[in-house]
Amino acid sequence: MSRVGRVIEIPAELVASQTRWNGEAGRAFVAALPARAEEFAARWGLRLSGRSMYGAASLVLPAVRADGTRAALKLQLLDEETEGEPVALRVWAGDGAIRLLEHHPETGTLLLERADETRHLSGVGDARKAVGVLADLLARLVAVPAPPGLRTLGGLAAEMVAAAPRAAERLADPDEAALLRDCAAAVREVVAEPRDRLLHWDLHYDNILASEREPWLAIDPKPLSGDPGFELLPALTNRWDPDPAETRWRFDLLTERLGLDRARARSWTLGRVLQNGLWDVADGEPALDPDQVSIARNLLARRP
Numbered sequence: 001m002s003r004v005g006r007v008i009e010i011p012a013e014l015v016a017s018q019t020r021w022n023g024e025a026g027r028a029f030v031a032a033l034p035a036r037a038e039e040f041a042a043r044w045g046l047r048l049s050g051r052s053m054y055g056a057a058s059l060v061l062p063a064v065r066a067d068g069t070r071a072a073l074k075l076q077l078l079d080e081e082t083e084g085e086p087v088a089l090r091v092w093a094g095d096g097a098i099r100l101l102e103h104h105p106e107t108g109t110l111l112l113e114r115a116d117e118t119r120h121l122s123g124v125g126d127a128r129k130a131v132g133v134l135a136d137l138l139a140r141l142v143a144v145p146a147p148p149g150l151r152t153l154g155g156l157a158a159e160m161v162a163a164a165p166r167a168a169e170r171l172a173d174p175d176e177a178a179l180l181r182d183c184a185a186a187v188r189e190v191v192a193e194p195r196d197r198l199l200h201w202d203l204h205y206d207n208i209l210a211s212e213r214e215p216w217l218a219i220d221p222k223p224l225s226g227d228p229g230f231e232l233l234p235a236l237t238n239r240w241d242p243d244p245a246e247t248r249w250r251f252d253l254l255t256e257r258l259g260l261d262r263a264r265a266r267s268w269t270l271g272r273v274l275q276n277g278l279w280d281v282a283d284g285e286p287a288l289d290p291d292q293v294s295i296a297r298n299l300l301a302r303r304p
Contacts, residue, residue, distance in 0.1 A: 008037050008061060009052045017056045022077060029077045033059055036075055040109050044102050046073060053117055055220065057082065062114065070114040071101055078108035081222045084150050086110060088223035091147055091198055096140040097218040098209075115209035115217050122205035127239050130205055131250050133216055134235050135257035138203055138228070141218060142258065146198040146225030153226025154194035157187050160274050167281040176288050179296055183274035186267040186300075193264075195227040204234035228258050229268030233276075233295070236269070240291045244298045251299070266299050 010033055018026030041048055041063070050062030058076035065071055076082050085108075089100035094113070102111035124130040164184035168177040200207075201222040211217045224230070232254050236247055255265045273296045277288045 008034055008048070008059070010034075010059070011052060011054045014054045014056075014059060018077070021056075025077065033075055036107065036109065037061060037073065040073060040075075040104065040111075043104075044073075044111055046071065046111070048073070058220075060112075060117075062117075063111070065101075072112045072114045072117075074110040074112055076108050076110075078106075080151060082108050084223040085221055087147055087150060088198060088200070088221045091144055092141060094213070096137050096214070097200075097221065098211075112219075113211075113213070113217075115211035115219065117209060119210035120206045121208035121210075121216060122239065124205075127241070128249075130239065131235055131253060132257075134203060134205065134208060135254050137208060137216060137218055138200070138231055138235075138254070139258045141200050141203070142197045142228040142231065144198050145196050146223070150198075150223055150225045152194060153199070153224050153230055154191065156224070156226075156275070157191045157194060157271060160184070160271065160278060161188050161191060163278055164274060167278050170281050171288065172286050176293060179293060179300075180274065180277050180288070182300055183270040183277070183296060186270040187274060190227070190264055190267045190271075193227075194225075196225050197228050199224040199226050199228065199231055201231065202234065203231060204238045206238075227264065227268050229255075229260055229265035230272060231258075232265060232269045233272035233292070236295050237289075237291055240295075242294065244294075247295055247298045248302065266302075270296055270299060 010030060015030050018030050037048065045066040046063040048061050048063050053060040058074055061073040063071045063073045086100055086103040089097060098115060099113035100110060101113060121130050121133055161184050164180055168180045171177040171180065200218055201224050202220060203218055207220045208216050208218055235254055236250050255262050273292045276292060280288055
């Protein structure tokens, strides 16, 4: 990490990801971070304390409010993914997710309830126990309808199905090309009924933190309005086990805990494989992710 300004550290990894994905806008965002941190610390009466934390798209600074409450200042570039985060957090209102304390719409800056950033669900040694925790948390989050104005799964799915044939042609392996087309065919079966649940969209084990208020809380949503079956793939791919029986066990547990129709959930899980595959092809990757290929073939081979 390199120190930038007097107040905060800017991780080199964040600089690299912002430059790669957002170009000049990303570089401008990074350059503005020290001043923005000082601005919102003053605006919201914060004392910044502790080491900077970061993801691919945001910088999170531990903070203490004037009343002594521990919080987290999240600085991020406003885009179609991040603009929905405060909307979803308000709807959940702390029920299974981190609480939103303050929000600045013009910049997308958030002040969040602080959980224990040193304890992720990925640190739980028993993988099956971790899957169960994620499943129970996810069931709570998707129980509510999405508010108006969020991105919709129906729109995304239609675009994915339309893009699949050309993307399949760009894959070197004909078997992988056929798999991508099979995933698109599965999505085509359900695209007319995308549903309207509030989806987190990125609930993997590192996006679940321990806290004092609840044993575990979800962070960092990239919300969509849609079918909960579209939420399952991260729980299958993270801490991936190559044993096909383990994939089936996780999938069955998730669909049971969320009360999902297994056939529809399979189609939407294949939709996530399709989405990731389209991104890989767009990035110039010559092949699909092998773990996701294995999971997709496992699901396609099994009758729901």
